[in-house]
Every structure is written in structure tokens, then in C-alpha cells.
Amino acid sequence: MSRNQVATSSSLEWRIRRQLLLVLLLVMSGLLMLVHISVSHLTQNFVLSRLEHDAESLIAALERGADGRWQLNETTLPQVYQRVHSGHYYVLASDTMTLHSRSLWDLETSTRMMPVGVSRSDLKPGVGDQQWLIREQGFSKQGQSFSLWIAEDIADLQQEQRQFEAGLLLLLLLSLPLLLILQRRVLRSGFARLEPLRQSLARQQAGAEVEFPAEIPQEVVPLVETITQLLRRSGEQTSRSRMALGNLAHELKHPLQELQWLARQHPDPEQGAQLLRLYRQLHQRIDRELRRARIAGAPGPGRQFVPRDEVTHLVRLLQRIGRDDIDFKSELPPGAIPFDRDDMLELLGNLLDNAWRHACRRVRLHIQPEKDNIHLWSILVEDDGAGVNAADLLRLSERGVRLDEQANGSGLGLSICRAVAESYDGKLVFAASELGGLQVKVSLRAT
Numbered sequence: 001m002s003r004n005q006v007a008t009s010s011s012l013e014w015r016i017r018r019q020l021l022l023v024l025l026l027v028m029s030g031l032l033m034l035v036h037i038s039v040s041h042l043t044q045n046f047v048l049s050r051l052e053h054d055a056e057s058l059i060a061a062l063e064r065g066a067d068g069r070w071q072l073n074e075t076t077l078p079q080v081y082q083r084v085h086s087g088h089y090y091v092l093a094s095d096t097m098t099l100h101s102r103s104l105w106d107l108e109t110s111t112r113m114m115p116v117g118v119s120r121s122d123l124k125p126g127v128g129d130q131q132w133l134i135r136e137q138g139f140s141k142q143g144q145s146f147s148l149w150i151a152e153d154i155a156d157l158q159q160e161q162r163q164f165e166a167g168l169l170l171l172l173l174l175s176l177p178l179l180l181i182l183q184r185r186v187l188r189s190g191f192a193r194l195e196p197l198r199q200s201l202a203r204q205q206a207g208a209e210v211e212f213p214a215e216i217p218q219e220v221v222p223l224v225e226t227i228t229q230l231l232r233r234s235g236e237q238t239s240r241s242r243m244a245l246g247n248l249a250h251e252l253k254h255p256l257q258e259l260q261w262l263a264r265q266h267p268d269p270e271q272g273a274q275l276l277r278l279y280r281q282l283h284q285r286i287d288r289e290l291r292r293a294r295i296a297g298a299p300g301p302g303r304q305f306v307p308r309d310e311v312t313h314l315v316r317l318l319q320r321i322g323r324d325d326i327d328f329k330s331e332l333p334p335g336a337i338p339f340d341r342d343d344m345l346e347l348l349g350n351l352l353d354n355a356w357r358h359a360c361r362r363v364r365l366h367i368q369p370e371k372d373n374i375h376l377w378s379i380l381v382e383d384d385g386a387g388v389n390a391a392d393l394l395r396l397s398e399r400g401v402r403l404d405e406q407a408n409g410s411g412l413g414l415s416i417c418r419a420v421a422e423s424y425d426g427k428l429v430f431a432a433s434e435l436g437g438l439q440v441k442v443s444l445r446a447t
Contacts, residue, residue: 013187020183028172036165043157044133048121051135051150054078058090058148062141070144072099085127087153094146111149114138123154131155193217197224252286304336305344307367314348318356326356330365337367337377338446339424347420351381351440359383362435379442382433396430417442 061073072092074081080088081101091111092099100109107127114120119137126132130153138147197220216224256279263275315328337344348365355363362384370376388396417440421428426444433439 013191016187017180017183021180024176024179028176032165032169032172035168036161039161039164043154043161044121044123047133047152047154047157048135051121051133051152054088054090055135055137055148055150058092058150059139059141062092062146064142070094070097070099087130087155089132089151091149092146093149094144109149111136111147113145114147116140116145126151126153126155129155131158194220201227252282256283256286305339305341306336307332307344308334310341310345311348311365314345314352318352322353322356325361326359327362328365329362330367332365332367333369339377339444343420343423347417347442348379348381350417351379351442355381355383355385355438358385359437360385364435375446377444377446379444380439381442382435382439383437384433384435385437387432387437388430393430393432396428 057077058072061076062070063073065071078088080086081090081103083103084105085107086103088101089104089107089109090101091104091109093111093113095113114136116138119135121133121135124132124134132151133154134149134151136147136149138145140146193215194217197216259275259282260279263272263279266272266275311330311332319326352363352365360383364380364382366378366380368378370378418428421442421444424444424446426442429441429443431439431441
């Protein structure tokens with residue numbers, strides 16, 4: 001299954017539109033069925049009322065002749081009963097005689113004697129393509145019982161009904177695309193009320209503080225409340241994690257001092273030297289974590305990074321806890337950039353700390369958007385230190401390699417910087433700096 005097919009099948013709008021389309025089809029089918037039943041009922045009632053009128057005329061025209069036999073005064077009857085196969089027929093019967101319309105001609109009909117006062121109607125196929133609506137009734141006149149069978153061809157009416165229903169079906173089918181377009185506009189209008197929520201979350205992902213709109217659709221209020229709680233808990237967990245990390249680093253200081261004392265007092269010089277090397281490695285890593293905790297400061301998830309404010313703070317902190325003889329220059333954009341403050345402090349804190357400790361005198365920082373794509377940003381950190389040889393530069397690009405494993409020991413965990421960069425679809429590129437040391441270029445994509 002392609003990505004577009006997966007996206008379509010998981011789209012809420014597509015599901016709603018599909019369900020509404022099914023509802024529309026069901027409603028249209030029900031409407032057509034209702035129209036068919038209603039029109040058929042109206043047609044038959046209309047024809048039956050006409051048959052009742054003709055039946056009354058036939059009963060009125062029934063009289064005894066001079067010879068005492070029953071006969072119909074055909075001069076009072078409608079002429080349609082005189083034309084052969086006209087579509088209007090009758091049969092009048094008693095126990096002793098049967099009279100039928102000339103329109104029947106040679107047609108045979110199956111009639112039966114109906115009890116007096118009883119009537120019934122039925123629809124049956126007639127001659128050719130005719131459809132006969134039949135009314136049968138029993139009556140008495142002058143003490144004599146009769147049964148009247150009278151029918152009318154309604155094939156033409158049924159044909160007109162079918163044409164009407166076909167026209168209605170065509171109209172509904174032609175209106176279906178319009179209804180779907182209106183349906184889509186209504187859905188888009190409804191989903192547009194969720195757009196401020198998406199924009200708020202997008203700004204939060206880019207580093208801005210989350211501010212949900214005041215008017216939120218009632219249906220998504222539980223979701224918004226859950227997201228708000230999740231962001232708050234995330235900030236609290238980050239704060240606790242950093243505090244715990246800093247506390248742990250401080251707590252390890254005293255045992256490390258004892259380890260250093262034991263290493264120096266060890267009677268075996270070789271083992272003492274090994275313990276001292278272990279002490280220095282642990283001491284460097286603890287110092288690095290303490291520096292990171294100080295550089296990052298209090299966590300602020302959802303806040304955008306303001307380079308000129310935050311970099312000034314970072315430089316002052318590095319000058320206070322590290323070296324104050326570094327010539328630092330930077331080119332920074334004004335205002336906030338669309339990245340999370342904590343992520344950028346994590347990234348720049350590590351890169352600047354590494355450059356600060358390994359530079360001879362100069363450190364440079366450049367943050368700017370790419371000229372051909374404003375959604376791509378580049379961060380360039382370089383120093384004038386000893387740098388890294390060509391072979392090690394290639395190794396630095398490999399996942400899991402750390403600079404503190406190199407011979408010159410920069411103390412920077414590349415996995416941290418790489419994780420931050422990859423969270424923004426970015427990457428790290430290492431090269432020799434024009435200043436003589438290491439150049440690290442980070443490419444990030446604004447979301």
C-alpha cells in the first residue's frame with residue numbers, strides 16, 4: 001500500500017466523507033422508494049376512484065327490458081367501453097346472464113360472483129403490454145344479485161411514473177457531486193476550527209510557548225487538556241532529571257577525592273597510575289555533566305530560542321567556569337528562531353564548551369538561515385585549537401563515536417549533539433576550520 005493510500009485510509013475527513021456519502025446514498029434510495037410507493041398509491045387511488053364512478057354509471061344504466069331481461073342502456077355509458085381494446089373494460093354478471101363491454105371483444109376474463117356489498121381491487125397483466133387495475137364488487141338491484149368486474153389499463157400511467165422516477169434519479173445523481181462539494185466545504189470549515197490548535201502545537205515544536213486559543217471545540221477539549229498535562233509533566237520530568245543529574249555529579253565528588261587519595265597512596269606505582277587515570281576520566285565526565293546542567297539552566301519546554309540573549313548568557317557562564325581569555329565573536333540573527341530553547345542550549349552548550357576548552361585564543365559562532373531555503377538553518381562553531389586530523393574527521397561522522405575517545409580528548413559527547421540535530425531532520429558535519437582548529441556545522445530544519 002502506498003503512502004497516499006495509507007494517508008487516505010487513516011484520514012478522519014475521508015472517513016467522515018465516506019460515511020456521509022453512504023448516508024446520502026441510503027437517504028436517496030429511501031427517498032426514491034418512498035416516491036415510488038407514494039406515486040403508485042396515488043395513481044391507483046385515482047384510477048380506482050374513476051372506476052367507482054364508472055361502476056355507479058353502469059349500475060344506473062342497468063335496467064329491465066320490455067321482455068323482462070336485464071340490459072344496459074349503453075347510450076349513457078362512456079364511449080371508451082365501445083372501442084375495441086380501448087383499455088377500459090367491464091363484465092356484468094348474474095346467475096342467469098352475463099354482459100360485457102364491446103372493448104373486450106374476444107378477450108376472455110376470469111370473473112367470479114362477488115357477495116352483495118363486498119368489493120375488492122387488484123392489479124394484473126392484461127392484453128399485450130397492458131396492466132389492468134381491476135375492481136370487483138357485488139350489488140343487488142330490484143332483488144337481483146349481480147357481480148360487476150370493471151378494469152382500466154394503467155400502463156401509460158406507470159410509464160409516466162417510471163419516467164418521473166428516472167428524472168428524479170438523474171436529478172439526485174447530478175446533485176450528488178454538488179452535495180459532496182458542499183459536504184467537503186462544511187467539513188473543511190469545521191476542521192478549520194482545529195487549525196489554531198495545530199498552529200499552537202507547531203509553534204511549541206518549534207520552541208514557542210504553548211498558548212491554545214480561548215475558543216476550543218467542545219469535542220477536542222479533553223484532548224487539549226491531555227496535551228497540556230503532558231507538556232507540563234514533560235517539563236517537570238526534565239527539571240527533575242537535570243536536578244538529579246547535577247546532584248549525582250556533586251555527590252560523586254567526595255568519593256572521587258577519596259579515590260584520588262587512595263591512588264596516590266597506593267604502594268604499587270603502576271596500579272596507582274591506573275587508578276589516577278580512572279579518576280581523571282570520571283572527573284572529566286562529572287565536570288562535563290555539571291557544565292551541561294549549569295549551561296542549560298532551568299528547563300523551559302515550549303520556549304523559543306533567542307540567540308542573542310542565550311548566547312550572551314552561555315559565554316558569560318563559560319568565562320566564569322572556564323577560561324576568560326577567549327576572543328569570542330558571533331553572527332546571530334535578531335529575535336527568536338524556530339527551535340526549542342532547551343534543545344539549542346543542549347546543542348550550543350556542548351559545542352561551545354568543547355571549542356572553549358580546546359581553543360588557543362579564538363572561538364567563532366555563526367547562526368543563520370540558508371539563503372536558498374528559509375526553513376533550513378545552519379550553526380557553525382569553530383576554534384583555533386589543535387584541531388582533528390583527517391582520519392579522525394571521518395570517524396567523527398560515524399554514529400556513536402565520541403571526541404573524548406580521540407587522542408586529543410575534547411570531552412564532547414557527539415551522541416547528544418547528533419540526537420538534537422536528528423530531532424530536527426538535521427545533521428553534523430566536521431571539517432578543519434580556517435582558524436586552524438575544528439569546525440562543526442549543524443544543519444537544522446525548522447518545523
